[in-house]
Each structure stands twice: as C-alpha cells, then as structure tokens.
Amino acid sequence: MSLEGRRVLIVEDEAIIAMTAEDMLEQIGFTVAGVAASFAEAMAAVERGGFDVALLDINLNGVASHPVAERLQEIGKPFVFATGYGSAGRGGEYENVPLVTKPYRIAALEAAIKLALGQSG
Amino acid sequence: MPELRSFLSGGGDTAELIRAHDWASTPLGDIGSWPQSLRSALSICLRSATPSAIFWGADHLFLYNDAWASMLADRHPSSLGMPARKVLSDIWQTLQPQFRTVVDKAEAVNRVDTLLVRNLGGATFDSYWSYSMLPVASEDGTIGGVLAQARNTTERIMRGRRDALMLRLSDRLRLISDEDELLAAAVEMVGEEMDVGRIGYAEANEERGVISILRCAVRHGMSDSSGEFPIPKFGDSINDDLHAGRVIRIEDKAKDKRLADPGVRWRYDAMGVESALVVPVVSGARCQAMLFAHHNETRAWTAHEEALLRQATEQIWRELSRARAETALRGSEQRYRRIFEQAHDLILTADLDQIITDINPAVAAAIEAPREEIIGRSIREFVSERGFEQTTRMLREKVEQGGTTHHGLDVVARSGRVMHWEVNSTLTRDKDGRPIGLHAIARDVTERRRAEERQRLLVNELNHRVKNTLALVQGLALQSFKQGRDLDEARAAFQDRLAALAAAHDMLTRENWEGATLAQLAQEAVGHHNAREERIMIEGPDLVLSPKAAVSLVMALHELGTNAAKYGALSAPSGRVTLGWRVADGERLRLEWRERGGPAVTAPGQRGFGFRMIERALASDLAGSARIAFEPEGLVCGIDAPLAEAAPRAAA
Numbered sequence: 001m002s003l004e005g006r007r008v009l010i011v012e013d014e015a016i017i018a019m020t021a022e023d024m025l026e027q028i029g030f031t032v033a034g035v036a037a038s039f040a041e042a043m044a045a046v047e048r049g050g051f052d053v054a055l056l057d058i059n060l061n062g063v064a065s066h067p068v069a070e071r072l073q074e075i076g077k078p079f080v081f082a083t084g085y086g087s088a089g090r091g092g093e094y095e096n097v098p099l100v101t102k103p104y105r106i107a108a109l110e111a112a113i114k115l116a117l118g119q120s121g
Numbered sequence: 122m123p124e125l126r127s128f129l130s131g132g133g134d135t136a137e138l139i140r141a142h143d144w145a146s147t148p149l150g151d152i153g154s155w156p157q158s159l160r161s162a163l164s165i166c167l168r169s170a171t172p173s174a175i176f177w178g179a180d181h182l183f184l185y186n187d188a189w190a191s192m193l194a195d196r197h198p199s200s201l202g203m204p205a206r207k208v209l210s211d212i213w214q215t216l217q218p219q220f221r222t223v224v225d226k227a228e229a230v231n232r233v234d235t236l237l238v239r240n241l242g243g244a245t246f247d248s249y250w251s252y253s254m255l256p257v258a259s260e261d262g263t264i265g266g267v268l269a270q271a272r273n274t275t276e277r278i279m280r281g282r283r284d285a286l287m288l289r290l291s292d293r294l295r296l297i298s299d300e301d302e303l304l305a306a307a308v309e310m311v312g313e314e315m316d317v318g319r320i321g322y323a324e325a326n327e328e329r330g331v332i333s334i335l336r337c338a339v340r341h342g343m344s345d346s347s348g349e350f351p352i353p354k355f356g357d358s359i360n361d362d363l364h365a366g367r368v369i370r371i372e373d374k375a376k377d378k379r380l381a382d383p384g385v386r387w388r389y390d391a392m393g394v395e396s397a398l399v400v401p402v403v404s405g406a407r408c409q410a411m412l413f414a415h416h417n418e419t420r421a422w423t424a425h426e427e428a429l430l431r432q433a434t435e436q437i438w439r440e441l442s443r444a445r446a447e448t449a450l451r452g453s454e455q456r457y458r459r460i461f462e463q464a465h466d467l468i469l470t471a472d473l474d475q476i477i478t479d480i481n482p483a484v485a486a487a488i489e490a491p492r493e494e495i496i497g498r499s500i501r502e503f504v505s506e507r508g509f510e511q512t513t514r515m516l517r518e519k520v521e522q523g524g525t526t527h528h529g530l531d532v533v534a535r536s537g538r539v540m541h542w543e544v545n546s547t548l549t550r551d552k553d554g555r556p557i558g559l560h561a562i563a564r565d566v567t568e569r570r571r572a573e574e575r576q577r578l579l580v581n582e583l584n585h586r587v588k589n590t591l592a593l594v595q596g597l598a599l600q601s602f603k604q605g606r607d608l609d610e611a612r613a614a615f616q617d618r619l620a621a622l623a624a625a626h627d628m629l630t631r632e633n634w635e636g637a638t639l640a641q642l643a644q645e646a647v648g649h650h651n652a653r654e655e656r657i658m659i660e661g662p663d664l665v666l667s668p669k670a671a672v673s674l675v676m677a678l679h680e681l682g683t684n685a686a687k688y689g690a691l692s693a694p695s696g697r698v699t700l701g702w703r704v705a706d707g708e709r710l711r712l713e714w715r716e717r718g719g720p721a722v723t724a725p726g727q728r729g730f731g732f733r734m735i736e737r738a739l740a741s742d743l744a745g746s747a748r749i750a751f752e753p754e755g756l757v758c759g760i761d762a763p764l765a766e767a768a769p770r771a772a773a
Contacts, residue, residue, distance in 0.1 A: 013741065014593065016592075016593050016600075016734060020595060020600070038741070084585045085585055
C-alpha cells in the first residue's frame with residue numbers, strides 16, 4: 001500500500017505535539033491535511049473532509065473526543081486514537097481502533113495509521 | 122376380773138397407767154367402784170386415735186388416751202387424775218364456762234380453730250384448737266362427766282398465716298424495683314406479722330469483716346439499729362452458725378452461753394436485745410445476708426416464727442437480687458442509650474417488615490428529618506428501589522441463615538441528596554431465639570468515596586500531564602535538533618526551551634495550577650533580558666491566564682526573546698522591545714511584542730521552529746490568532762484571543 005500523498009488530519013490540542021506529529025507524518029511520507037486544536041475545530045474539519053485518515057487525540061482540552069470518533073465512523077473515515085493515558089480510555093466500542101500513545105514513536109505512528117488505512121480497505 | 126379388763130383392754134400405754142394408778146385416794150375411788158357410765162365413756166376414749174379425754178365428777182378429774190398423752194408431753198403422766206382447773210389452769214378462765222354449759226345444761230360445746238393463749242413452763246404462746254365437749258350421763262341421769270376430743274390446729278393455722286404473708290410479700294415486693302423501698306416494705310410487713318421489737322435485713326461482708334444493717338422496722342419501743350458493725354463482736358459460735366447458714370435462736374440473752382463473753386453481750390445490750398432469731402443467707406460458701414428478729418423481752422421463738430422468718434428471708438433475698446439486677450440493667454441501658462445517642466455512626470432498628478422502630482440522632486441528621494418523622498416509616502422511603510430490593514434480600518438471608526450482613530446501600534435524604542452507606546446489620550431475637558427485628562449500624566462513606574474518586578481522577582490526570590509533558594519535550598527536542606543545525610547551537614536552544622517550560626511549570630505549581638498573571642508570565646519568560654537595564658518594557662493590566670494558555674505564552678515569549686537577542690532588537694545595544702497588552706471590547710485580549718532599534722530586518726527564508734510554534738501554539742492554546750510581521754523598525758508579534766479562553770476568570 002502506498003502511503004505517498006495520503007492525507008492525514010491531525011486532531012490535537014497541544015500545538016507543539018501537533019507540530020511533532022506533523023513533522024513525523026511528513027517524514028513518513030504523508031501529507032498533513034490540517035490540524036484541529038479543539039473539539040469544535042475537529043468537528044468542522046471532519047465535515048470539511050479533504051483527508052484520508054485522522055489522528056485523533058482522545059482528550060481535547062479536557063473534552064472527550066468520542067463524538068468526533070463517532071462521526072468519523074459514520075462517514076467511513078479511518079482514524080487512529082492518540083492518548084497520553086496509556087492504553088486505557090479507548091472505550092469498549094472502539095476496541096478495534098488502532099491506538100498510539102504519547103510521546104510518539106515514528107514507527108508506532110506509521111504502523112497504527114497503516115493499520116487504520118488497511119482496515120478501511 | 123374380766124369386766125375390768127375389758128373396759129381398759131386395748132387402751133394402750135395410758136390404759137395401763139390408769140389401771141396401775143392409786144384411785145382409792147382420789148374422789149373417783151377405787152377403780153372397781155367406777156360407775157358403768159364412766160367405764161363405757163373411758164373405754165370409747167381410750168380406743169380413739171383422736172386425742173380424747175374424760176373429765177369426771179365435780180372436779181372434772183382428767184383421764185385421757187395415748188393421743189392426748191403425747192400432746193401433754195412432759196406433763197404426762199403427772200396430769201392423770203388431776204382436776205381440770207389445775208391441768209388447764211392457764212386457760213381455765215376460758216374453759217370453765219364451757220364445762221358448765223356441758224354439765225349443767227347437758228349441751229355439747231364445739232369449737233373450731235379457736236385461739237387459746239397458753240402459758241406453760243413460763244412461756245406464753247398462742248395455740249389454736251378444734252374441740253368438742255360432750256356430756257356423759259351417769260346412772261342417775263345427771264351429767265357425770267365430759268367426753269372431750271381436741272385437735273391442736275395451731276400448725277395448720279400458722280402455716281396458713283405464713284402462706285398468706287408470703288403471698289402479700291410477693292405481691293408487694295415484686296412491684297418494687299428500688300432496693301431501699303423494697304427492704305423497707307419487707308421488714309415492715311414481717312415485723313407487723315411477728316409483732317417483735319425489731320426486724321432487720323443485714324448484709325455480711327466476710328472479707329471486710331462487717332455486717333451492715335440496711336433496714337429495720339421497729340416497735341415496742343426498740344430503736345433502729347441500721348449501720349455497720351464489725352462481725353467479730355457478735356461472738357465466735359454465732360459467726361460459725363452464720364457462716365454455715367444455721368438459724369441462730371437466742372431466747373434469753375442472760376442465760377445464753379454463747380453470749381457469756383461480756384465483749385459479745387455488750388453489743389446485744391447496746392441494741393436492747395433480750396432475745397433474737399437470725400436466719401442467714403448463704404451463697405457461694407459465704408454468709409451474704411440475714412434477716413433477724415430482735416425482741417426486748419425474753420421470747421421462746423416458735424417453730425412458726427422460725428419458719429416464717431426463713432421463708433421471708435428467702436423471698437426478700439430473691440426479690441432483692443431481682444431489684445438489683447433490674448437496677449444494674451437500667452444502668453447499663455442508660456449507658457448504651459448514651460452511646461446510641463452520641464454515636465457518629467448511624468444506628469437504626471426496624472421490625473421484620475422493615476418499619477423503622479428507632480434511630481439515633483446521627484440518622485436523623487443524615488436523613489435531614491426529625492426523629493419522629495422517620496420512626497414508623499418503612500426503610501423503603503429512604504432508599505432507592507434497588508436499595509430496598511437489596512435490604513429485603515439481606516433480611517431474608519439473615520432470617521434463613523442468621524449472622525450479620527455487610528453491604529453498601531444508597532440512602533436518599535429528604536432533600537434528595539444521595540448518600541452511600543456501608544451497613545452492618547443483625548437480627549434481634551426474643552428470648553426463645555425467634556427473630557423479632559433487626560438492628561443496623563452504618564457509616565456514611567459518601568465523602569470517602571468521592572475522595573477516592575477524586576484521587577483516582579487526579580492520578581489519571583497526573584499521568585496524562587506527565588505523558589503530555591514528555592510529548593512536549595519530545596517535540597522540543599525534535600524541533601531543536603533538526604537536521605543541518607549546528608549541534609552546539611541546537612543543544613543550547615533545546616536547554617533554553619526546556620528551562621522555559623520548567624519555569625512555566627514552576628510558576629503554575631506555585632499558583633496551584635490555577636493560572637498565573639500575565640505580568641508574572643512575562644517576567645518569567647523574558648525577565649532575564651532586563652537583568653542589567655530595562656530593555657523590554659512590560660506593561661498591561663492584571664490578568665490571570667489559564668494554565669494551558671500560560672505555558673504556551675511563556676514558551677512563545679521565550680522564543681521571541683531568544684530570537685530578539687540573536688537577530689533582533691536585543692542584539693543591538695540601542696534596541697528595545699515593548700510588550701504590552703490590553704482588554705479590547707471587554708472580551709478580547711490583545712497582546713503585542715514590538716521590537717525597534719535593532720539591526721535591519723529581513724524576513725527569514727525558512728521559518729524556524731520558534732516562529733512556527735508561536736503562531737501555532739498561541740493560536741491553538743489561546744484559541745485566537747498570532748501574527749508575526751517583519752516591519753522595517755523591527756519584528757512585531759500581535760496576539761488576539763478571546764478572554765474566555767485565555768483568562769477565563771477575567772472574562773467571568
């Protein structure tokens with residue numbers, strides 16, 4: 001599967017971490033479609049589209065991002081959860097969603113996104 | 122002489138004595154000359170099992186059978202043939218008219234349980250008799266004598282009296298629970314029945330060697346002798362009797378050898394005692410108590426009196442023990458009541474239908490309703506539906522299996538506030554072991570649970586922040602050590618950024634993570650550039666920034682300061698920076714970093730991490746926009762953010 005040019009939406013409230021993710025994704029060969037720093041921005045970005053896969057922080061400024069995940073599932077966009085909470089906190093219904101923990105490792109990030117894209121076919 | 126033989130024959134020992142008696146010298150004359158009427162009557166008399174006697178002739182000479190002889194005791198056989206007025210001298214006054222009635226009027230006299238006050242051997246005593254006196258006609262038709270049959274009913278009468286007294290004592294004493302009152306009533310009742318100078322109840326303490334007279338009832342001028350007396354003063358043999366539980370009987374103090382010792386007798390003298398009857402109570406091989414009768418005259422204590430005192434003693438001891446047990450129980454009930462009232466724990470009792478029967482004040486306070494509005498109501502009213510199912514199940518479990526149940530229960534206060542109680546409950550049972558209700562002790566663990574939940578959240582949050590901070594550090598490292606940069610320079614940049622991040626955290630920790638003022642933040646981030654002279658003018662109103670905004674702003678200002686020192690206004694001696702902010706339209710924060718007097722400004726070809734971070738981080742963390750412009754006089758960074766995001770307290 002070619003990753004070249006696949007567009008990734010980053011949903012992350014911490015700018016520096018978002019920038020890190022941006023750099024890493026670009027290094028892997030993805031294109032960063034955009035960065036959403038809050039829940040509202042994330043919902044808007046999902047509706048706007050223009051991305052192939054999302055990297056979704058579970059916690060956005062203290063707000064759970066599950067509705068964003070729900071919306072992504074509804075429109076059939078694959079996504080990867082990102083969290084600082086260890087592997088807990090994903091919630092039962094998202095058991096099969098790939099998860100990357102912060103701080104990111106570039107290999108883990110690549111594997112998770114590949115997995116998400118693979119699952120979506 | 123077969124005739125003579127026949128009328129005395131079969132008449133027992135007394136008949137033989139009659140045969141051997143010298144009657145010739147008496148008014149009755151030789152036995153051979155006795156008229157047939159006397160012989161016949163005597164013959165009947167001697168063969169009777171009932172105490173029977175013949176009083177014959179003008180002097181009512183006394184002839185009797187074996188049964189009567191045994192009543193006479195030591196006055197037999199000396200009474201044989203004596204005139205009635207002599208052998209019955211103590212009661213002759215009563216009997217003489219009755220003899221007259223029989224003899225003169227030929228009428229029978231019958232008496233049932235009649236009192237005859239006897240005086241025999243110097244002792245006066247009451248005796249009760251049922252008797253009949255029948256006229257016996259002589260050959261000439263006149264009344265020659267009296268056939269008497271008598272039965273001493275004293276014992277039966279006295280037993281009846283004792284029974285009656287015991288019944289009265291029992292009726293009275295069992296209603297009294299006060300010890301003093303009980304003893305007062307008891308000695309008064311016994312004293313009245315016995316008609317003695319003093320009846321008293323005393324307790325013995327052999328260890329302490331004292332007898333305490335707790336209560337006395339006095340009459341006949343005797344004094345109350347309540348108080349404490351040393352045991353040895355009562356004499357050794359008396360002590361032995363007390364210890365062994367033997368009744369002590371003193372009929373005449375003057376003649377009693379046990380009281381011969383003047384040191385012993387003195388005590389009796391002092392109490393005005395001439396005679397005494399003492400019944401000890403022995404329990405656990407010790408004399409515990411005694412009921413005593415004292416009298417100020419010599420007194421031959423009757424068997425009835427002794428029996429009465431014994432029975433009374435037993436009853437008083439029993440009732441006193443009961444009263445004391447009740448008092449102790451009341452005392453312990455009061456103690457438990459106090460514990461119940463004062464306990465912080467929640468204590469509740471209910472019947473088997475789960476109707477609340479009692480609660481302590483802690484429960485009333487927790488439920489937020491007065492006690493009387495809770496008692497009588499079902500537990501159901503104060504717990505959730507699921508909670509009631511649970512208590513019902515627990516109750517069934519206890520009834521079936523016994524034991525204590527321990528469970529958590531959601532309890533709802535009157536205000537609707539939900540508490541979580543940890544409940545221990547057990548069945549209460551009647552004396553036959555049948556369950557009659559339940560009692561529960563509970564503790565409100567709502568606060569503890571909340572604290573535990575808070576703790577859990579805090580630990581999670583801490584973990585999150587640590588991971589986030591590590592991710593931040595990772596970002597700083599990656600950006601600082603971008604390929605192509607000079608390693609020393611990159612290392613220095615990284616260290617500075619870490620230091621700025623640490624400083625921001627320090628400040629927030631000092632402020633309890635509730636935010637920090639913008640002035641504080643600015644000072645923290647760029648204050649070091651003002652170490653020698655004021656090159657950065659910091660100016661603006663007091664605003665407390667949220668933690669996230671604070672960290673972001675410190676990092677941004679740090680980058681601006683570092684850039685200015687390297688390439689901008691602070692790299693030239695005359696360069697200056699103004700850092701100012703204000704609140705616009707009451708809801709927006711406007712902040713500006715403006716450099717001037719530095720070297721000629723050129724926009725960098727590729728924007729470094731610093732500027733990227735400023736624009737991005739501020740934009741996202743403050744939910745606003747940051748714009749960097751390279752104006753000819755110097756770099757200008759403008760930040761515009763809603764106050765609600767950056768400084769929520771100022772906005773509110």
